[in-house]
Amino acid sequence: MNDPDGRRFATTLTEKLQTQILGKPLHFFPTIDSTNTYAARLAREGAAEGTIVVADAQSGGKGRLGRSWISPPGVNLYLSVILRPPVATIVAPQLNLLAAVAVAEAIADVCPLLPAIKWPNDVLVNDKKVCGILAEMQTEGGALSAVILGIGVNINVPLAAFPEELREKASSLFLEQGTEIDRSTLTARLLTHLEKSYVLWIQQGFSALRATWEQYATWFLAKRIAVAAPEGTVRGTVLGIDDNGALLLRQEESDRVQRIIVGDVTVLGGYDRGDKET
Ligand code: BTN
Numbered sequence: 001m002n003d004p005d006g007r008r009f010a011t012t013l014t015e016k017l018q019t020q021i022l023g024k025p026l027h028f029f030p031t032i033d034s035t036n037t038y039a040a041r042l043a044r045e046g047a048a049e050g051t052i053v054v055a056d057a058q059s060g061g062k063g064r065l066g067r068s069w070i071s072p073p074g075v076n077l078y079l080s081v082i083l084r085p086p087v088a089t090i091v092a093p094q095l096n097l098l099a100a101v102a103v104a105e106a107i108a109d110v111c112p113l114l115p116a117i118k119w120p121n122d123v124l125v126n127d128k129k130v131c132g133i134l135a136e137m138q139t140e141g142g143a144l145s146a147v148i149l150g151i152g153v154n155i156n157v158p159l160a161a162f163p164e165e166l167r168e169k170a171s172s173l174f175l176e177q178g179t180e181i182d183r184s185t186l187t188a189r190l191l192t193h194l195e196k197s198y199v200l201w202i203q204q205g206f207s208a209l210r211a212t213w214e215q216y217a218t219w220f221l222a223k224r225i226a227v228a229a230p231e232g233t234v235r236g237t238v239l240g241i242d243d244n245g246a247l248l249l250r251q252e253e254s255d256r257v258q259r260i261i262v263g264d265v266t267v268l269g270g271y272d273r274g275d276k277e278t
Helices: 006-017 035-044 093-109 175-179 183-202 210-215
Strands: 026-032 052-058 077-083 115-118 120-127 128-140 143-153 224-229 232-241 247-251 255-261 266-267
Touching: 006 026, 006 052, 006 077, 006 183, 006 224, 026 035, 035 052, 035 077, 077 175, 093 115, 093 120, 093 128, 093 143, 093 183, 120 247, 128 175, 175 255, 210 232, 224 247, 232 255
Parallel strands: 026 052
Antiparallel strands: 052 077, 077 143, 115 120, 120 128, 128 143, 224 232, 224 266, 232 247, 247 255
């Protein structure tokens, strides 16, 4: 693919965008430290809702829990969206679930693959993570002023770009499908789905999107998992999610149902056919 600094990707993305809010304006960088860091600065300076930051490569891509996000040039999507939802801070983590659904829908539109969601927001294909989402909140006087919704999708990255220890757990759409995917087509679809879900969420709340999220997460039901939550790690069996997007877990130790709003999930004992943890 002869698009060394991603400028053609940015131009074709602008041409293909069919959104009313998202991508207006769109800031593109051949390389940046982190699209989330830059978008956070723009948001603090008053950037409008819908502003997006896209980069061809990141030198300091940020993952959840202080991890880094592998961000080589020319192959993937590194996107941050500035949103200013008129909701309470406690509700904002639901945007993680919305973003995961939008990514899954875009993958299903563009690739002959079956995407799956692992609560709250990892998107998997064939049990391997192909997308990560990092939502960062900004508040003013205790009220939510902006959410930076960072989305990284491993689109065409080859296996060699991942460190050895990630090769069992992470993949790209290219690796799972066997052919390259057009980055701008996938990104335009993703933004269309995200905008549609976002508008519905503002109007009707998460309950209107719950069934769609569940469609992509049926595999996850009844799984034995460990959740590293702010209150500590809990183990149990997945019962589902509630109308607010919180995970419902039957705790192993007490048999009680616990409601978890944020946390990092490890599937124990592997998936249906495997024996790995992710
Ligand atoms: C995860 O750990 O699963 C979240 C990864 C989020 C990566 C994306 S790439 C675009 C945006 N900019 C960043 O620095 N991180 C997010």
